Amino acid sequence: MDSPPETGTARRDSTAAILAAAETVFARGGFEGARMSEIAAEAGLPKANLHYYFGTKERLYRAVLERIVTAWLDAASDWIVPERPPAEALAGYVRAKLADAQARPGASRIFAAEVLRGAPLLMPFLQGELRRRVQAMSAVIEHWSAHGLMDTVHPAHVFFCIWAMTQTYADFGVQVQAVLGRDRLSAQDMADAAATVTALVLKGCGVRAAM
Amino acid sequence: MDSPPETGTARRDSTAAILAAAETVFARGGFEGARMSEIAAEAGLPKANLHYYFGTKERLYRAVLERIVTAWLDAASDWIVPERPPAEALAGYVRAKLADAQARPGASRIFAAEVLRGAPLLMPFLQGELRRRVQAMSAVIEHWSAHGLMDTVHPAHVFFCIWAMTQTYADFGVQVQAVLGRDRLSAQDMADAAATVTALVLKGCGVRAAM
DNA sequence: ACCGAATCTGACCAGTCGGTCAAGATTCTG
DNA sequence: CAGAATCTTGACCGACTGGTCAGATTCGGT
Numbered sequence: 001m002d003s004p005p006e007t008g009t010a011r012r013d014s015t016a017a018i019l020a021a022a023e024t025v026f027a028r029g030g031f032e033g034a035r036m037s038e039i040a041a042e043a044g045l046p047k048a049n050l051h052y053y054f055g056t057k058e059r060l061y062r063a064v065l066e067r068i069v070t071a072w073l074d075a076a077s078d079w080i081v082p083e084r085p086p087a088e089a090l091a092g093y094v095r096a097k098l099a100d101a102q103a104r105p106g107a108s109r110i111f112a113a114e115v116l117r118g119a120p121l122l123m124p125f126l127q128g129e130l131r132r133r134v135q136a137m138s139a140v141i142e143h144w145s146a147h148g149l150m151d152t153v154h155p156a157h158v159f160f161c162i163w164a165m166t167q168t169y170a171d172f173g174v175q176v177q178a179v180l181g182r183d184r185l186s187a188q189d190m191a192d193a194a195a196t197v198t199a200l201v202l203k204g205c206g207v208r209a210a211m
Numbered sequence: 212m213d214s215p216p217e218t219g220t221a222r223r224d225s226t227a228a229i230l231a232a233a234e235t236v237f238a239r240g241g242f243e244g245a246r247m248s249e250i251a252a253e254a255g256l257p258k259a260n261l262h263y264y265f266g267t268k269e270r271l272y273r274a275v276l277e278r279i280v281t282a283w284l285d286a287a288s289d290w291i292v293p294e295r296p297p298a299e300a301l302a303g304y305v306r307a308k309l310a311d312a313q314a315r316p317g318a319s320r321i322f323a324a325e326v327l328r329g330a331p332l333l334m335p336f337l338q339g340e341l342r343r344r345v346q347a348m349s350a351v352i353e354h355w356s357a358h359g360l361m362d363t364v365h366p367a368h369v370f371f372c373i374w375a376m377t378q379t380y381a382d383f384g385v386q387v388q389a390v391l392g393r394d395r396l397s398a399q400d401m402a403d404a405a406a407t408v409t410a411l412v413l414k415g416c417g418v419r420a421a422m
Numbered sequence: 423a424c425c426g427a428a429t430c431t432g433a434c435c436a437g438t439c440g441g442t443c444a445a446g447a448t449t450c451t452g
Numbered sequence: 453c454a455g456a457a458t459c460t461t462g463a464c465c466g467a468c469t470g471g472t473c474a475g476a477t478t479c480g481g482t
Binding site (some may be wrong): 005011014046047048049052186 | 428430431432433446
């Protein structure tokens with residue numbers, strides 16, 4: 001994944017506008033569902049401009065994905081450190097993930113759609129960086145378990161479950177709305193969601209209440 | 212959603228073959244990512260044949276969706292009945308959902324992709340039948356809580372979480388594989404997954420162990 | 423002010439896709 | 453077995469999409 005060479009400010013402005021528009025458009029319909037002309041319209045630029053900066057639709061899509069993944073790695077995962085009591089750490093992690101899902105639902109959906117396709121472009125990331133992060137966080141979980149601060153669990157699966165639950169409120173938001181009979185999720189709904197997910201994780205892992 | 216009129220056996224054979232092929236092809240790439248020619252090749256029939264039976268791509272897609280949704284409603288949800296002890300009921304429900312996700316990952320992915328798109332075709336189902344089912348199951352949960360058999364929870368959110376966790380093993384299977392460093396999920400992996408999800412749900416909801 | 427590089431853009435193109443159609447093959451029915 | 457109804461199919465088509473390109477415009481340095 002390579003970004004175009006750095007130069008003038010016009011380049012930065014245009015690429016930023018294009019990337020933002022692309023994220024919006026790719027968020028509904030994924031790669032195949034998006035139209036270059038639609039992205040161009042969303043960005044308020046002629047279509048040829050997108051090709052000037054990104055060459056092909058796939059390169060633009062890769063750039064959007066890279067941006068999402070980078071933003072993701074920068075956040076959240078440093079809640080899981082051995083010094084912190086697990087109740088605080090896990091609750092914080094869940095809250096951070098849930099907040100992220102709310103703040104950038106489009107990003108979450110693009111990621112989800114890509115994994116659904118079989119993650120042809122994300123494989124290196126999943127098998128590399130993400131795997132290493134999970135291994136590191138798993139070691140912390142095992143440390144807590146060994147010190148009797150929580151039950152013995154399958155750490156990786158706990159993370160899969162946390163991701164699944166938190167992302168469901170972004171990716172499947174419409175389903176949640178429809179089933180609850182809302183036209184949009186209220187703050188109370190999201191508070192209930194946070195309470196439920198946190199409870200399942202903390203009590204589910206037998207985390208001792210902080211003293 | 213209407214199916215073609217019932218007549219000869221050729222019709223039944225062809226439509227069955229087409230529906231099966233369509234489920235396979237729609238499972239990767241969703242509606243937009245699928246090509247009618249690809250479905251035809253998968254079914255071993257000329258493309259014009261698909262149009263003879265289903266008219267348009269969208270009608271074929273609707274037929275596939277309807278089939279998935281129907282199969283879904285027929286299964287699983289009758290675990291959640293007040294007579295059963297919650298430990299057994301919830302564990303059974305989780306196991307059934309997980310087994311379904313394993314048995315027909317394609318169906319799960321198609322549903323997920325559709326909801327990701329904003330569920331334009333599933334809205335009536337989500338707001339109607341599914342909502343009613345969730346309300347009924349929520350009443351059972353509340354009944355159990357009121358009788359001190361489990362904690363007081365937000366029932367609907369518990370179901371969202373269960374769905375999220377169980378479906379993640381179908382929809383995000385490649386992510387799970389990649390992070391675990393497997394080339395496919397072993398029976399042991401799935402057993403660990405089941406144990407983790409079940410533990411989170413049962414302990415997370417404070418379900419009393421059956422006596 | 424000047425010039426080369428960078429940026430922008432409308433017009434255009436070739437390939438692909440969903441869908442059509444008319445003619446032939448097969449099956450059903452009286 | 454005749455003829456109607458159903459089914460099958462290759463060839464074809466218009467619309468749309470990603471991508472190209474040459475010329476116009478703007479920008480940055482001197």
